[in-house]
Amino acid sequence: MSVSLLFANQVNAIVYLIPLLAVISLVYNATRYEIPEIIIKRSIRFFFTAIIIMGTLMTLLAVLSWNL
Numbered sequence: 001m002s003v004s005l006l007f008a009n010q011v012n013a014i015v016y017l018i019p020l021l022a023v024i025s026l027v028y029n030a031t032r033y034e035i036p037e038i039i040i041k042r043s044i045r046f047f048f049t050a051i052i053i054m055g056t057l058m059t060l061l062a063v064l065s066w067n068l
Contacts (some may be wrong), residue, residue, distance in 0.1 A: 021050055 025046040029039045 017054075018051075022047055025050065 022043075025043040026039070029042045029046060033039050033042065
């Protein structure tokens with residue numbers, strides 16, 4: 001499989017991952033809190049925390065599987 005095809009598959013997954021993660025963070029925080037300001041603040045923090053964690057894990061897995 002060519003490198004460009006693998007890259008295209010990863011970009012496609014990332015495009016769907018961002019809105020999905022935004023919705024998950026909003027729903028999760030809306031079930032925990034009632035005040036809209038707190039829901040928005042915590043959702044944004046949860047969203048960026050999850051993006052950083054997933055990006056770190058994806059980078060780690062890419063480095064570990066570099067020569068496989």
